[in-house]
Amino acid sequence: MRIATTDVPGISSSVVWGIAMFVGGVFAQIASALLWSYPSGSPVLWIPGGLLFAALLTAHARCWPACLLGFLLGLVAFGVLTGSGPAGMLMLGLPVVVLVPATVWFLLRIPSHDDPIDRWPCLFGFMAFGMVALPLLSAAVVGWLNDWFDLQDPRLQDWQNVALSHALGYTLFVPAWASIVLRGELLQKSRRGGAFDVVFFGLALAFTWYIWKWFGELAALQPVLLLMPAPLIVWSAMRYHLAGVCVVVLAIAMMAIYISETGQGPFYAGSVGVTTRVVQVWTMLVAALSLLLGQAMEQLSSIRMALNDTHVEIRKLAGQLVATQEQERARIARELHDDVNQRLASASILLSMLKRKPPEAAREGMTRLQGQLYELSDAIRQLSHDLHPSMLKQTGLADALRRLCSTERYHNGPAIDVDVRGDTENLPEDVSLGLYRAAQEGLSNAIRHAFAQQIVITLEVDSYFASLTVEDDGRGFDANYDNRGASKGLGLVSIDDRARLLNGKFVIYTGVGKGARLCIQIPLRQHYQQERRLHA
Known part of the structure; x- marks a missing residue:
């Protein structure tokens, strides 16, 4: 509380x-x-x-x-x-x-x-x-x-x-004070009921008062009369949860005490002392059970809302997944059409020209053709590596990151430094892949969108966490986004999703004209335990 x-x-x-x-x-x-x-x-x-x-x-x-x-x-x-x-x-x-x-x-x-x-x-x-x-x-x-x-x-x-x-x-x-006054729950929930619920509540109390006062002395009806407030309590729990239950029980208790003081109602037991004790015990039992019911209904409502939020999030992630797939397909198509296809066409034209030349004159052209084919092979290999980084299994995350940075430095020109701290050789495969993809996306954003000239990638591994930081001196962007990724690009959303799938955290520190720092931290103990179970 x-x-x-x-x-x-x-x-x-x-x-x-x-x-x-x-x-x-x-x-x-x-x-x-x-x-x-x-x-x-x-x-x-x-x-x-x-x-x-x-x-x-x-x-x-x-x-x-x-x-x-x-x-x-x-x-x-x-x-x-x-x-x-x-x-x-x-x-x-x-x-x-x-x-x-x-x-x-x-x-x-x-x-x-x-x-x-x-x-x-x-x-x-x-x-x-x-x-x-x-x-x-x-x-x-x-x-x-x-x-x-x-x-x-x-x-x-x-x-x-x-x-x-x-x-x-x-x-x-x-x-009642905690639910109504301090947390304001009754005021929040009453907006959906309005005047109808107030009128219904008043009529139900008046009806209970009338039945208790005029039929309370009938011994045959006493069990029914004692349980008479139950439907109203259940209704208030379903409509207003714990706050509604507190109000209803308080009103019913005041009504039961007052009617019993007049010597009427189902609680009257002949003497004042016994009647007082009966009212007190009955009210305590009703209040305790009502509090449990109200809390259970509140929990049920909270779970239902959480499930609805989860369904919305799943639909949102499914849409993002489709968009990401289409984006990746478009990128591969551009790579094949604008790079690989153009190089093949150039090699084909050169080969046609070499056919018309004598062998001695074609030697220089053959060397050029060979160079183009090597470059084409390298481009296809790089495309394949982007789709599935096989170096992760062969050489480990640290070498794969160095190779990635070397390639980006060669093709795009910015200064990229890699700082590796700790033992990265024994990282679980899913953690290594998640951190590698985060580094890929961080580099892509820094080079293609932030136009950074200096990029530093830091990988730090200890017994508890694996942390990756991508920091650049680019133009940055508006940091006014929420942590669920509402205003992030698809690439940053994919990093956020990977971090959450690995039970990790993803944070961005940035501002317009201030560069950006992407930080992802993955806990390792759970992943080590899962790997041990898989290999046991």
């Missing part, structure tokens, strides 16, 4: 938090008092604990002391204003101001991500500590303080009721 907060709050922020917690503590205690069971005075739901928990999730850690002080003063002020005893309120609040910050501090250190798939550890941590351990410890400490100071406060003596009321406060308010 990791929440982003402001970096360094000032004194004014702490004062604001302290005042807000003072006012919030007073009104939260008033709301809790309105939900207490009379005449026994047993608390059904204790809201201030959930308020403090939510505030500490939101506030910066430097504001926590102000929040805790304001919270305690608010409880004491309530005790003074209502005559219910400031000492009892202080005993009720002291364990909370110690245990709640410790619980929040622990939960904030559980690894979490924005992705709903990764929120399960946070949810289970909250359920274990916020819904079980924290209320039990608070109730135990409250009971011990009540006996130690001999307060004889009946509200504090029943530790089971204190634990359940605290647990309900945390269960109903903290997830």
Whole structure:
């Protein structure tokens, strides 16, 4: 449940938090008092604990002391204003101001991500500590303080009721605050439902209220009445996921508590104490199951969205693959037509001319013809090497890169340096091929598009990674592209795709007029393990 907060709050922020917690503590205690069971005075739901928990999730850690002080003063002020005893309120609040910050501090250190798939550890941590351990410890400490100071406060003596009321406060308010206020999920998801969902929600609550109030005493219908909110909870989970579930459960819990206080509804058990316990246990069970359902629906929705994104990416990559294939075919066709075919035609014309000359006069022409055929053979060999670099298997990646750079230097003229560091002889074949293709594309971009005059290729291999860097002094390009390759050329996209297939990373550092540096890094351990399994 990791929440982003402001970096360094000032004194004014702490004062604001302290005042807000003072006012919030007073009104939260008033709301809790309105939900207490009379005449026994047993608390059904204790809201201030959930308020403090939510505030500490939101506030910066430097504001926590102000929040805790304001919270305690608010409880004491309530005790003074209502005559219910400031000492009892202080005993009720002291364990909370110690245990709640410790619980929040622990939960904030559980690894979490924005992705709903990764929120399960946070949810289970909250359920274990916020819904079980924290209320039990608070109730135990409250009971011990009540006996130690001999307060004889009946509200504090029943530790089971204190634990359940605290647990309900945390269960109903903290997830709702985290999902609705902090992450803004309900506001984001409500745009697709609109007024219809609000009207449906209100009518469903009104119908539940009516059935519970007027038919709650029928023993034959009680199992059905207890499960009556289930369809509404499932609907909210499907429509609004965890945020919707929190709102629905909170509304249903308030409704169940109020109806039970009037001596009506399916939870009424004859006495106020037993009725309070029934409402608390039922609400806790419904809330816990609803949180799990809401998180499961959120995960399902996230997986569905991820699958849709994957399908879109696959279609995009398929289109890029077709375009790359056509581009490569066009390049080979140009090489054959503009180079190989022209040389063959030139050799054919020369051979025809030599036919008409006597043998002695044809000697010089034969030498020229032989030279052209050698050049033609070299061009065909280079074309074949570009399609499939056989030198990788024969001499290794380092020599293949040196040969590539030598050829490009000979044909295109720029100064190209190769710096090889580490043992490159035992690289896996797929890694060597991926790095070689990256170097090919990097050189092609630097020479043909950036018009670079100085290019440096660095290959570095250690026990963990193989890294290749292609750096040039060319004209560069706009670096305002996203890391998924939305604005890259097909060549750079192919490097990015190769890097991802090899579980590696591909980064470009460039700017207009600043040259470019292409960096690709491939982890080696997984590839070494795969090769060992293949050769085992």
